Amino acid sequence: MLTKFKLNLISKRAKEERSCKFNNVMHLVNYWSLREGFYMLKKDKAPGVDRVTLEDYEKNLDSNIENLISRMKTMSYRPQAVRRTYVPKDNGKQRPLGIPVVEDKMVQVVFTRILEAIYERDFMDFSYGFRRGRSCHQALARVSHAITFKPVNYVIDADIKGFFDNVNHEWMKRCIEERISDKKFVRYIVRFLKSGIVEDGKHFETEKGTPQGGIVSPVLANIYLHYVLDLWVEKKLKRYCKGYLYKYAFYWEQR
Numbered sequence: 001m002l003t004k005f006k007l008n009l010i011s012k013r014a015k016e017e018r019s020c021k022f023n024n025v026m027h028l029v030n031y032w033s034l035r036e037g038f039y040m041l042k043k044d045k046a047p048g049v050d051r052v053t054l055e056d057y058e059k060n061l062d063s064n065i066e067n068l069i070s071r072m073k074t075m076s077y078r079p080q081a082v083r084r085t086y087v088p089k090d091n092g093k094q095r096p097l098g099i100p101v102v103e104d105k106m107v108q109v110v111f112t113r114i115l116e117a118i119y120e121r122d123f124m125d126f127s128y129g130f131r132r133g134r135s136c137h138q139a140l141a142r143v144s145h146a147i148t149f150k151p152v153n154y155v156i157d158a159d160i161k162g163f164f165d166n167v168n169h170e171w172m173k174r175c176i177e178e179r180i181s182d183k184k185f186v187r188y189i190v191r192f193l194k195s196g197i198v199e200d201g202k203h204f205e206t207e208k209g210t211p212q213g214g215i216v217s218p219v220l221a222n223i224y225l226h227y228v229l230d231l232w233v234e235k236k237l238k239r240y241c242k243g244y245l246y247k248y249a250f251y252w253e254q255r
Contacts, residue, residue, distance in 0.1 A: 002028055002032070002033035002036060002037075002110060002113055002114075006028065007113060007114075007117040008117075010022070010025075010114070010117040010118060011117045011118070011120065011121055014117070014118045014119070014120075014121045014122070014179070015121040018122075020179075021177075021178075021179060021180060021181040022118060022179060022180050022181065022182060023180075023181040023182050024182055025114050025118075025180060025182045025185050026072075026182055026184045026185050028110070028114055029069075029072065029107070029110050029111070029114075030069065031065055031066065031069060033110045033113075034065050034068065034069070034106055034107070034110060035061070035065055036110075037106045037107070037109035037110045037113075038054075038057070038058070038061065038065075038102075038106045038109075040109050041054060041102070041105055041106065041109065045099070046083075046085070046099050047083075047099070047101070047102065048080060048082065048083050048099050048100050048101030048102065048104070048105075049080055049081055049082070049083045049101060049198050050080065050101050052101060052102050052103075053102070054102055056102075057102045057103070064103070068103060068106075068107070072107075072188075075184065075187070077107075077188075078191055078195070079100070079104045079107070079188075079191050079192050079195040080100070080101045080103075080104060080195060081195050081196035081197055081198045081203055082098035082099055082100050082104075082195060082196075082197055082198070082211045082213070082214065083098070083099045083197075083198050083199075084096055084097070084098055084099075084197045084198065084199040084211075085097050085099060095212065096165075096212055097212055097213040098197065098211030098212055098213040098214055099213055100195075100211075100213075100214055100215070104192070104195075105215055107188075108192065108214060108215035108216040109215055111185075111188070111189070111192075111216050112215055112216050112218075112219050114185075115216070115219045115220070115223065116132070116219055118179050118180065119179060119219070119222070119223050119226070120132075122179070122226060123222060123226055123230070124226070124230045124231075124234060126142070126230075127222065127225070127226070127230055128142075129218075129221075129222060129225075130218035130219070130221070130222060131222065143155070163221070164209055164210055164211070164212045164217065164221065165208070165209040166208055166209055167193075167208060167209050167210050167220075167221070167224055168208060169190065169193050169194065169207070169208060171224070171228070172189075172193065172210070172220065172223075172224055173186060173189070173190055175223050175224055175226075175227045175228075176189055176220075176223065178227065189216075189220070192210075192214070192216060193206065193209075193210055193220075194206055194207070197211065
């Protein structure tokens with residue numbers, strides 16, 4: 001079982017040893033952590049391309065997990081393509097949403113918990129998007145406080161257009177490898193990114209991007225933005241600014 005104790009030990013080491021690379025995290029993906037991940041899934045979600053529901057998978061849960069572990073150990077487990085659907089946006093447009101199969105969701109839950117335990121200690125304090133215990137309201141409150149009480153002359157509001165559709169897979173892999181040297185774990189992350197999309201019965205390869213709706217996608221996006229944006233602001237941009245530069249409050253959402 002992936003207990004809070006184990007996750008806290010990982011987080012503690014990640015915080016104390018900033019240059020540490022975790023080389024054996026796949027052992028945390030086991031029968032008990034996968035079973036726990038299964039029961040963390042929401043029951044009312046739509047099924048993936050195989051049309052297998054949570055109830056269907058649960059009927060033979062033990063044997064299904066054992067079979068999954070066997071495939072993962074031999075690297076024969078390959079995530080299935082996500083089923084793409086669309087949900088309406090407030091502006092009248094539609095937002096693409098990827099729906100993984102139950103088995104892939106279960107694995108992604110465990111991967112997400114491991115990634116969060118490692119990288120949460122690295123993320124900048126001004127980053128609020130999809131982080132536990134943080135919200136858009138807190139981000140707005142921080143901006144409001146800075147504008148009110150700090151000598152601020154400019155506020156920049158920027159949006160990364162089509163971010164989820166354009167994440168570079170090779171750079172995503174390199175970002176993960178900054179902290180994780182477990183080759184199997186990294187290879188499975190890449191497989192999730194390249195699992196493909198099925199829309200209207202047609203299969204499309206995914207050479208870039210990470211599916212909106214995937215459980216692991218938010219933390220992968222945070223890791224990517226940490227290295228390509230947040231560190232740039234903190235380490236590069238700040239040194240060229242005259243006067244006061246406050247740490248901006250950054251929040252993003254899956255659109």
